[in-house]
Amino acid sequence: GKMAVSAWVFLGVLAAVLKNGAAMHEDQVGSYDWYRQFVGPVSFVALDQGSQGSKRVLVASEKGVLGSLNWKTGHLEWRQVYEPETGAIDAVLLQRSAFITVSHGGRLIRSWDVTQGTLYWEMATEFKDLTDVVLYPLDVVWKPGGVLVEYVQGKKDLMVVVVGAQIAAFYTNNGIRAWSVAMEAKGVPCTLHLSGSTLHAVWLEQGVGLSVSKLNASTGDLLSEYHIPAPWITTEDDVSCTVSNDGVLACLQRTRGDFYHIRLAEGGEQFVFTMLSSLNVPLPQLEMARLVSPGIEGQLALQVGGYQWVLGVKGEEGVQVLEQSGRAVWSKGALDGGREVVVSVGGRGKELDVVCSGVDGTEMREMKQVVVLEEDKGMPQRIGVHFVSKPDGTIGYRIAVVMEDDSILLIQQNGAVVWVREEALASIAALEYLDLPAGQEAAIERFMESSKNEPNPLKVAISRLKLQIVLIKEFVVDLQQRGVASFIQRQDSTQLLRDRFNTRKLIMAVSSVGKIFGLDSRSGSVVWQKYLHNLKPFLDGSLRLYILRPTNHPLHTPLAVLYAASKSDEVCGGTWRFAFNPLTGAPDSQPECLSYSVVQTSVLPVVDSSHSKVVLELTKDMEVHLYPSSPETHLLISSLPESSVFMYTAHLDTGALSGLMVDTRDDTLPLSTHPMWSVQFQTENEKLLSVVPKLSTEHVNSPARVIADGKVQHKYLNPHLIAIATESRDPTEVAKSMVSLYLVDSLSGGVVYHTVHKQATSPVHLVHSENWLTYLYNNHKLRRYELAVLELYEPNTTADHTSWSSLAPHATPEVVGQAYGFFPMADVMATTQTLRGITHKGILFGLHSGHIGMVPKDFLDPRRALEPTEEMKEEGIPPYIPQILLGPMNYINYNQTITRVRQIFATATGLESTCLVTACGLDLFHTRVMPSKQFDMLAEDFDYKLIAAVVGGLLLGTILLSLWAKRKTLAMLWK
Numbered sequence: 008g009k010m011a012v013s014a015w016v017f018l019g020v021l022a023a024v025l026k027n028g029a030a031m032h033e034d035q036v037g038s039y040d041w042y043r044q045f046v047g048p049v050s051f052v053a054l055d056q057g058s059q060g061s062k063r064v065l066v067a068s069e070k071g072v073l074g075s076l077n078w079k080t081g082h083l084e085w086r087q088v089y090e091p092e093t094g095a096i097d098a099v100l101l102q103r104s105a106f107i108t109v110s111h112g113g114r115l116i117r118s119w120d121v122t123q124g125t126l127y128w129e130m131a132t133e134f135k136d137l138t139d140v141v142l143y144p145l146d147v148v149w150k151p152g153g154v155l156v157e158y159v160q161g162k163k164d165l166m167v168v169v170v171g172a173q174i175a176a177f178y179t180n181n182g183i184r185a186w187s188v189a190m191e192a193k194g195v196p197c198t199l200h201l202s203g204s205t206l207h208a209v210w211l212e213q214g215v216g217l218s219v220s221k222l223n224a225s226t227g228d229l230l231s232e233y234h235i236p237a238p239w240i241t242t243e244d245d246v247s248c249t250v251s252n253d254g255v256l257a258c259l260q261r262t263r264g265d266f267y268h269i270r271l272a273e274g275g276e277q278f279v280f281t282m283l284s285s286l287n288v289p290l291p292q293l294e295m296a297r298l299v300s301p302g303i304e305g306q307l308a309l310q311v312g313g314y315q316w317v318l319g320v321k322g323e324e325g326v327q328v329l330e331q332s333g334r335a336v337w338s339k340g341a342l343d344g345g346r347e348v349v350v351s352v353g354g355r356g357k358e359l360d361v362v363c364s365g366v367d368g369t370e371m372r373e374m375k376q377v378v379v380l381e382e383d384k385g386m387p388q389r390i391g392v393h394f395v396s397k398p399d400g401t402i403g404y405r406i407a408v409v410m411e412d413d414s415i416l417l418i419q420q421n422g423a424v425v426w427v428r429e430e431a432l433a434s435i436a437a438l439e440y441l442d443l444p445a446g447q448e449a450a451i452e453r454f455m456e457s458s459k460n461e462p463n464p465l466k467v468a469i470s471r472l473k474l475q476i477v478l479i480k481e482f483v484v485d486l487q488q489r490g491v492a493s494f495i496q497r498q499d500s501t502q503l504l505r506d507r508f509n510t511r512k513l514i515m516a517v518s519s520v521g522k523i524f525g526l527d528s529r530s531g532s533v534v535w536q537k538y539l540h541n542l543k544p545f546l547d548g549s550l551r552l553y554i555l556r557p558t559n560h561p562l563h564t565p566l567a568v569l570y571a572a573s574k575s576d577e578v579c580g581g582t583w584r585f586a587f588n589p590l591t592g593a594p595d596s597q598p599e600c601l602s603y604s605v606v607q608t609s610v611l612p613v614v615d616s617s618h619s620k621v622v623l624e625l626t627k628d629m630e631v632h633l634y635p636s637s638p639e640t641h642l643l644i645s646s647l648p649e650s651s652v653f654m655y656t657a658h659l660d661t662g663a664l665s666g667l668m669v670d671t672r673d674d675t676l677p678l679s680t681h682p683m684w685s686v687q688f689q690t691e692n693e694k695l696l697s698v699v700p701k702l703s704t705e706h707v708n709s710p711a712r713v714i715a716d717g718k719v720q721h722k723y724l725n726p727h728l729i730a731i732a733t734e735s736r737d738p739t740e741v742a743k744s745m746v747s748l749y750l751v752d753s754l755s756g757g758v759v760y761h762t763v764h765k766q767a768t769s770p771v772h773l774v775h776s777e778n779w780l781t782y783l784y785n786n787h788k789l790r791r792y793e794l795a796v797l798e799l800y801e802p803n804t805t806a807d808h809t810s811w812s813s814l815a816p817h818a819t820p821e822v823v824g825q826a827y828g829f830f831p832m833a834d835v836m837a838t839t840q841t842l843r844g845i846t847h848k849g850i851l852f853g854l855h856s857g858h859i860g861m862v863p864k865d866f867l868d869p870r871r872a873l874e875p876t877e878e879m880k881e882e883g884i885p886p887y888i889p890q891i892l893l894g895p896m897n898y899i900n901y902n903q904t905i906t907r908v909r910q911i912f913a914t915a916t917g918l919e920s921t922c923l924v925t926a927c928g929l930d931l932f933h934t935r936v937m938p939s940k941q942f943d944m945l946a947e948d949f950d951y952k953l954i955a956a957v958v959g960g961l962l963l964g965t966i967l968l969s970l971w972a973k974r975k976t977l978a979m980l981w982k
Contacts (some may be wrong), residue, residue, distance in 0.1 A: 040934035045433035054393035081426035085124030097154035113170035130182030186227035385411025509917030535592035624639025651959035662688030684756025691734035720779035723799035837911035849938035
């Protein structure tokens with residue numbers, strides 16, 4: 008009764024407090040945050056002109072995203088993101104303003120309005136046995152085991168869909184099924200080609216050959232069937248096939264370099280064979296070759312790396328090389344009179360070549376153009392084109408190009424780039440914050456501060472002279488840019504300089520495609536970008552980015568290093584390492600392909616004479632390399648105490664964990680290691696979900712906590728503690744799973760704590776900081792998410808808590824825990840970071856709805872009880888409530904939802920109360936948060952005039968009263 012009522016009253020009061028802590032005023036929206044929307048890597052692009060003259064660029068991805076871009080600015084006009092269950096888009100059809108998608112393995116067809124993105128109609132295909140459908144990029148023609156789609160134009164336009172052995176046609180205006188045919192099982196469907204009114208459906212029976220069925224496209228009647236022997240065609244990567252514009256099926260056998268082709272319309276039963284060696288095509292590179300159709304009659308293109316050979320294929324007349332050039336992509340467009348034109352865009356780096364020709368191959372030389380780009384964006388991947396007939400009789404065009412670095416750009420006929428969209432920012436895999444330089448005055452102050460401990464005055468004088476030379480160079484550059492204004496006023500705020508409270512930083516973001524961005528945290532604008540062609544994430548989807556030298560050393564440029572896997576073993580069999588200046592993006596050296604594969608990296612807190620930290624690179628052979636590698640860094644490592652450098656490895660795919668010690672006393676490089684411990688989880692019984700260490704950059708303000716009765720609780724601050732989450736089958740109930748949590752000392756391998764949550768499943772998200780751990784898991788029994796919190800304390804209050812050694816014996820810590828029902832579905836968790844760790848922590852939740860919610864860590868105190876004691880009330884511990892509810896006012900991104908949020912990053916600023924937060928997903932959002940409000944700075948609406956008037960009045964009153972007192976005292980003395 009009364010207790011339940013009081014609990015709900017407290018919940019309402021607490022919700023109001025939380026709302027006030029996270030809410031913002033209307034005029035603050037956009038002042039300290041920015042928001043960018045993307046569509047991600049695009050595999051379909053087309054230019055569309057509506058019936059009312061409006062123009063747009065339509066894009067789509069097989070990952071379940073489609074949208075429309077503004078023709079003139081490139082801004083996102085509308086976007087549709089498919090739900091996770093039906094998110095994969097198998098095929099896209101754009102005909103007569105009908106934007107139709109086939110998704111969910113051929114189960115669902117949707118038609119969209121191209122102007123506003125609203126849904127016209129939705130239809131279930133009712134296909135059966137759709138379990139082995141393979142997902143391909145949307146512009147691929149040969150798709151073994153995929154969903155095939157073909158457009159049939161007529162009185163009522165049709166869309167033919169093939170899934171497995173089932174073929175069905177649907178009207179494009181309403182989605183109603185027109186006809187359907189269930190074929191006999193002939194293998195997997197590969198391609199669909201329309202020739203006139205005849206539809207050619209091709210199936211592959213692996214190791215046997217191809218089966219071709221000819222059907223009437225309007226009625227679905229089976230006209231004929233025939234078999235083509237081809238035991239060498241498989242669904243493996245050693246065969247590349249395509250269908251030309253005029254119905255020639257061609258295949259390349261990469262291993263032997265054999266070329267086969269056949270014309271489908273003629274119904275031939277035998278491939279025509281040609282050896283590529285007779286055409287002078289280089290055979291050693293054919294492992295990466297592929298066949299594509301340029302859309303020109305009688306032509307196919309063989310692409311190998313950055314080059315291509317245009318092949319002339321005409322029936323049984325054989326194959327000949329028509330042209331050898333750089334790799335290109337093609338698209339077909341129609342002029343006002345119905346004449347079709349094929350556009351080719353090729354090139355690599357900063358130049359693109361645009362060539363136009365008719366479907367018969369006749370080149371239109373007057374439309375040839377060279378486009379110069381500001382940055383290297385790799386090779387073009389796909390294009391969309393739109394032609395316009397001008398009043399003077401000439402032909403104009405606009406071309407939307409999707410580049411290798413996932414960017415989208417629009418080109419007009421004069422070769423100018425109208426706009427560019429950096430869609431690689433939708434797939435960020437690593438992010439770091441760089442403190443900006445503080446200007447000349449601050450550089451001199453830092454120099455004077457650092458030179459106090461230098462006993463040699465000559466070195467101080469030489470260093471000061473070098474500093475002055477650097478400052479003079481900066482002044483000369485500023486003088487060239489701004490002229491006389493350099494003498495009158497300081498550099499404007501557009502330059503990358505640190506602000507007063509260090510809230511402006513440079514965000515370094517690395518995408519999974521291998522592109523590095525430098526973003527201004529104030530506006531989100533791209534300061535610099537660098538595309539690395541051969542880089543990709545490691546197997547766990549991560550990239551390793553470290554800042555080795557910050558910007559507070561004016562005599563040395565900043566230094567960062569990136570570690571990544573290689574896209575091709577032929578190019579690099581090891582790991583890529585790229586060192587660069589994070590402030591400008593300028594490479595410190597060219598990307599280096601290491602001769603060894605790096606499985607783990609760690610940054611040591613030691614610096615060399617150039618103020619650069621040292622990275623330890625652990626290889627597969629359990630050897631350690633150093634970067635920067637020099638006699639000085641080797642001497643630094645060898646001067647460390649023996650048995651002081653340790654590393655650990657974790658392989659989520661195999662379930663193997665191990666710890667090792669680095670032998671710092673080795674005379675030669677690489678350094679050897681000695682195993683300390685190892686654990687092998689049996690993946691068939693217990694799956695390793697995540698391994699989360701503490702952040703090495705976080706500050707702990709106090710090693711203890713004083714409770715209400717005056718006692719001191721010392722925190723268990725083991726810097727080597729890692730949290731491990733696993734999922735396994737419950738041995739007592741085989742049909743149910745459970746989630747286990749281990750707290751392990753990564754140096755000794757000892758298990759500090761272990762707990763099990765029965766009838767729980769993944770996903771599991773963890774936040775590990777100071778002496779506490781918060782994690783989220785799915786309670787399968789109660790069908791809800793639960794949020795658990797653990798706090799660890801030292802049982803021995805007389806021990807030395809100023810230092811830590813995992814090799815010394817330690818008592819088992821006291822663990823206090825509690826769990827809550829957490830109703831919003833969360834995809835990721837993180838915690839805030841502040842300069843000195845004084846501000847209370849805030850737990851950040853990336854919700855499935857696209858919001859970022861924040862809950863104070865104090866609200867998750869595991870000591871909360873249903874009936875708080877007087878001591879708990881005095882300490883401010885609220886009573887226990889089994890549910891945590893997040894309202895709209897708890898969202899730090901208010902209405903700027905982040906679709907498919909994957910990661911949340913946080914960093915400290917110069918203000919102890921303020922933390923910068925960046926959320927990454929399909930969208931990008933950056934803001935400031937203040938978990939304990941802004942206690943170290945006056946509010947924006949502070950009335951300075953009033954306080955000045957009050958202080959001035961008090962000062963004036965004090966002066967007048969003092970004069971009056973003196974006169975009164977003097978008068979009393981005369982009496």
